[in-house]
Amino acid sequence: xxxxxxxxxxxxxxxxxxxxxxxxxxxxxxxxxxxxxxxxxxxxxxxxxxxxxxxxxxxxxxxxxxxxxxxxxxxxxxxxxxxxxxxxxxxxxxxxxxxxxxxxxxxxxxxxxxxxxxxxxxxxxxxxxxxxxxxxxxxxxxxxxxxxxxxxxxxxxxxxxxxxxxxxxxxxxxxxxxxxxxxxxxxxxxxxxxxxxxxxxxxxxxxxxxxxxxxxxxxxxxxxxxxxxxxxxxxxxxxxxxxxxxxxxxxxxxxxxxxxxxxxxxxxxxxxxxxxxxxxxxxxxxxxxxxxxxxxxxxxxxxxxxxxxxxxxxxxxxxxxxxxxxxxxxxxxxxxxxxxxxxxxxxxxxxxxxxxxxxxxxxxxxxxxxxxxxxxxxxxxxxxxxxxxxxxxxxxxxxxxxxxxxxxxx
Numbered sequence: 519x520x521x522x523x524x525x526x527x528x529x530x531x532x533x534x535x536x537x538x539x540x541x542x543x544x545x546x547x548x549x550x551x552x553x554x555x556x557x558x559x560x561x562x563x564x565x566x567x568x569x570x571x572x573x574x575x576x577x578x579x580x581x582x583x584x585x586x587x588x589x590x591x592x593x594x595x596x597x598x599x600x601x602x603x604x605x606x607x608x609x610x611x612x613x614x615x616x617x618x619x620x621x622x623x624x625x626x627x628x629x630x631x632x633x634x635x636x637x638x639x640x641x642x643x644x645x646x647x648x649x650x651x652x653x654x655x656x657x658x659x660x661x662x663x664x665x666x667x668x669x670x671x672x673x674x675x676x677x678x679x680x681x682x683x684x685x686x687x688x689x690x691x692x693x694x695x696x697x698x699x700x701x702x703x704x705x706x707x708x709x710x711x712x713x714x715x716x717x718x719x720x721x722x723x724x725x726x727x728x729x730x731x732x733x734x735x736x737x738x739x740x741x742x743x744x745x746x747x748x749x750x751x752x753x754x755x756x757x758x759x760x761x762x763x764x765x766x767x768x769x770x771x772x773x774x775x776x777x778x779x780x781x782x783x784x785x786x787x788x789x790x791x792x793x794x795x796x797x798x799x800x801x802x803x804x805x806x807x808x809x810x811x812x813x814x815x816x817x818x819x820x821x822x823x824x825x826x827x828x829x830x831x832x833x834x835x836x837x838x839x840x841x842x843x844x845x846x847x848x849x850x851x852x853x854x855x856x857x858x859x860x861x862x863x864x865x866x867x868x869x870x871x872x873x874x875x876x877x878x879x880x881x882x883x884x885x886x887x888x889x890x891x892x893x894x895x896x897x898x899x900x901x902x903x904x905x906x907x908x909x910x911x912x913x914x915x916x917x918x919x920x921x922x923x924x925x926x927x928x
Contacts (some may be wrong), residue, residue, distance in 0.1 A: 520612050520616075522612075522616045523612045523615055523616055526615065526616050526619035526620060526623075527599055527615075527619070527924065529619065529623060530599075530619055530622075530635065530638060530639070531635070531924075533632065533633070533634060533635045533638060534634075534635045536631070536632050536633070536634045536635070538634060538636065538661060539631065539634050539637075540661065540662065540665035540666070541665050542665065542667070542669060542670050544629075544631055544633055544634075544637060545633075545637050545640070545641075545667040545670050546670050547629070548625070548626065548629070548633050548637060548638075548641050549641060549644065549670060551625055552621075552625055552641060552644075552645060554641065554644050554645060554648065557644055557647070557648065557671060558648060558651075558653075559589065559644075559647055559648075559652055559653060559654060559655045560653065560654050560655075560673075560674045560767070561654070561655050561656070561657055561671050561672075561673035561674060562577055562654070562655075562656045562657070562673055562674060562675045562677060562763055562767055563657050563659070563668065563669075563671065563673035563675070563676050563677065563703050564577070564656065564657065564658050564659065564677040564678075564679065564763075565659040565662070565663035565666070565676075565677070565678055565679070565700045565702075565703045566677075566678050566679025566680055566681060566700060567679070567680060567681050567682040567683075567696070567700075567804065567806065568679060568680045568682060568804070568806055568807045568810065569679040569680050569752070569755075569756045569759075570658050570659065570679050571592055571658060571785060571788070572748060572753060572756040572785050572788055573677060573679050573756045573759055573760050573763075574590060574592055574656050574657075574658045575590075575592075575748075575783050575784065575785035576746075576748075576756060576757050576759075576760030576761075576779070576780060576783050577656045577677075577760045577763060577764060578590045578606065578656050578783075579747075579778075579779045579780070579782055579783040579784075580760060580761065580764045580769070580771075580775065580776070580779030580780070581606065581654055581656070581764070581769065581779075582606035582779070582782075583774075583775045583776075583778040583779035583782065584769050584770070584775050584779070586606070586653060586654055587605050587606045587607055587650075587652060587653075588605065588606055588652060588653070588654035588655055588656060589603075589604070589605050589643070589646075589647040589650070589652045589654070589655030589656070590603075590604050590605065590606075590655065590656050591603060591640065591643040591655065591656070591657045591658060591668070592658045593636070593639070593658060593660050594906055594907075594910075595910065595924070596786055596787050596801075596906065596909060596910035596913055597910050597913055597914045597917070597919055597922055597923055597924070598919075598922045598923070598924050599615070599924050600612070600615060602639060602643070603639075603642065603643045603646055605647075605650060605652055610642075610646050614646060614649075615642075618642045618645055618646060619638075619642065621645070622638050622641060622642060626638070634667075636660045636661075636667055637667045640660075640667045640668055643655075654767075657671065657673070659700075659703065662699040662700065662702070663678075663699055663700040663701065663702040663703040664698070664699050664700075664701075664702020664703070665699070665702065666702075666703075669702060669703055672705050672708065673703075673705065673708060674708070674709075674766075674767045674768070675708065675709050675710070675711060675763050675766045675767045676703045676704050676705065676708055676709070676710040676711070676732070677710070677711050677712070677759065677760075677763045678700050678701065678703070678704075678710065678711075678712040678715075678723060679712075679713065679756070679759065680713060680715070680755075680806070681693060681696060681697050681700055681715050681716070681719040682696075682804060682805070682806035682807075683696065683804065683805070683806070683835070692718070693716055693718045693719045694718045694719065694721075694722055696719070697715070697718070697719035697720075697722035697723060698722050698726075700723075701722055701723050701726040701727075704723075704726050704727055704730055704732050705730065705732070706730045706731055706732065707730070707731050707732060708730075708732055709732060709733040709734075709735065709766045710723070710727050710732045710733070710734050710735070711734075711735045711736075711737065711759060711762045711763045711766055712734070712735075712736055712737070712759070713736070713737045713738075713755055713758075713759050714736060714737070714738055720736075733766075735762055735766060737755070737758050737759045737762050739758065740754035740755045740757075740758050741754045741755075741757040741758040741761060741780065742754075744757070744776060744777055744780050744781065745777075745780075745781050746780045746781060746783065747780065747781050747782060747783040747784065748783060748785055748788055748789070749788075749789045749791075749814065749818070750788075750789050750810070750813075750814035750817070751813070751814065751817065752810045752813075752814065753788075757780045757783075760780075761776060761779075761780070764779075786913060787799055787800065787801040787906065787909040787910070787913060788800060788801060789811070789814055789818075790913075792916050793916075795899070796894075796899055796900065797890075797894075797899070797900045797902065797916065798815070798824070798899065798900070798901050798902070799902045799903075799909055799912055799913060799916070800814075800901070800902070800903045800909070801903070801905070801906040801909045802839070802903050802904070803830070803831065803834055803839070803904060803905050803906060804834065804835060804838070804839070805835055805838035805839055805841070805842045808838075808839050808842035808843050808903070809842045811842075811843070811903060812842060812843060812845055812846050815846050815901065816845075816846065819899060822846075822898065822899060823846050823847060823848035823898070824846055824847060824848060824898065824899050824900060824901035825848055825849045825851060825892075825893035825894075825896040825898060825899070825900050825901070826843060826846075826847045826848075826849070826850050826851065826893075826900075826901045826902075826903065827851045827853060827886075827889045827890055827893050827900060827901070827902045827903075827908075827912070828840070828843070828850060828851065828852055828853070828866065828902075828903060828904040828908075829852065829853050829854065829855045829860055829861070829863075829866075829886075829904050829905050829907070829908040830860075830861045830866065830904045830905055831857065831859040831860065831861065831905045831907055832859045832860075832861055833859070834861075834905070836861055836865070836866060836869055836904075837869045837872075837873065839904055840866070840869055840870055840873060841873060843901075843903065844873075844874070844878070846901070847878070848879070848896070848898065849879040849880070849881070849893075849896060850870060850878065850879065850880040850881070851880075851881050851882075851883060851889045851892055851893045852866040852867055852870075852880065852881070852882045852883065852889075853882070853883040853884075853885065853886055853888070853889035853908070854883070854884055854885065854886075855886055855905065855907050855908045855911050856886075856907070856911055856923075857905075857907040859907065860905075860907065860908075863882035863883065863884075864882065866882075867880060867882055886908065886911045886912055886915065887915065890902070890912065890915065910923070911923060
């Protein structure tokens with residue numbers, strides 16, 4: 519990494535000390551100062567609990583297949599920060615990143631409250647989209663929806679993926695409360711697309727769409743008749759949701775566009791396979807995502823179990839994750855990873871012991887490298903899961919990109 523890039527990213531990461539502040543006032547103020555309060559792009563805005571990133575990736579690929587160079591804003595990054603901001607052609611370059619962050623640093627001097635890491639990152643993306651004169655951009659919410667920084671835009675289409683329990687401290691303890699926060703991205707008169715949801719979540723989405731005069735499309739079948747670039751039955755649902763949103767945005771969904779759009783998609787860390795399918799890396803980080811991962815594993819490798827390299831971030835339901843993954847776990851390898859949010863391995867072991875007493879094989883490891891080496895030693899397949907932070911660190915190791923790895927954040 520170039521020295522200048524490292525310096526500006528060190529400053530940007532230092533703004534994590536301002537925490538996560540839900541609300542739109544400061545984001546609006548920052549964009550107003552930067553002349554970005556009325557972006558020129560048309561947006562597709564995606565919220566939800568599981569599948570947000572995959573749906574964004576499918577949408578971005580579909581728009582590219584339609585011949586449009588659209589922007590894409592996602593979070594968190596897995597290996598390096600520049601993954602978060604890209605177009606259909608490329609990621610933001612190192613030089614563009616340096617210039618953009620230096621501008622942000624000057625812009626937010628004296629702002630009170632100081633913009634958060636996520637607010638600054640989103641402003642950086644919008645500025646880059648403007649400079650590249652991109653007509654469209656796909657935006658993934660960071661947390662929730664109603665008060666997420668990305669909700670300052672008025673999109674052409676709002677998309678709500680599968681809703682489950684996650685981020686309860688910020689979003690609420692029931693599906694209804696969480697659905698209410700996610701439905702906050704629905705704007706008056708703007709069409710909204712979703713999948714079949716649990717009844718209490720579906721009621722909230724339907725009621726919100728009706729109250730705001732937004733046409734609601736509910737995807738009720740997975741995509742059929744096309745090969746898709748991401749593995750798992752759940753990805754057929756994500757692809758179907760993306761296609762519905764693509765059409766709702768006014769794009770012509772011709773057969774060649776659909777075929778290339780859903781097949782050429784790339785989205786790392788989602789049942790991604792390495793070393794002749796011996797190592798599987800998946801970013802499932804809540805119980806619903808883990809249950810989907812288990813079904814996908816059983817479909818891909820019927821009758822097989824895994825040496826599971828597992829780490830969890832604070833604030834997540836580690837016990838629920840362990841319980842969901844246990845049906846395919848032959849041996850657990852709990853590991854620390856490079857984030858202050860990493861749950862101590864001793865705490866994970868306590869969760870396992872309380873669930874299953876001492877009847878489950880388990881080892882703890884101080885580093886990702888040692889956990890991966892021990893799991894490989896079992897001779898069978900290895901599954902790495904539990905946290906996107908962990909997944910990013912493992913991907914950097916497997917790709918030989920350890921020198922590029924930058925600790926992620928929301």
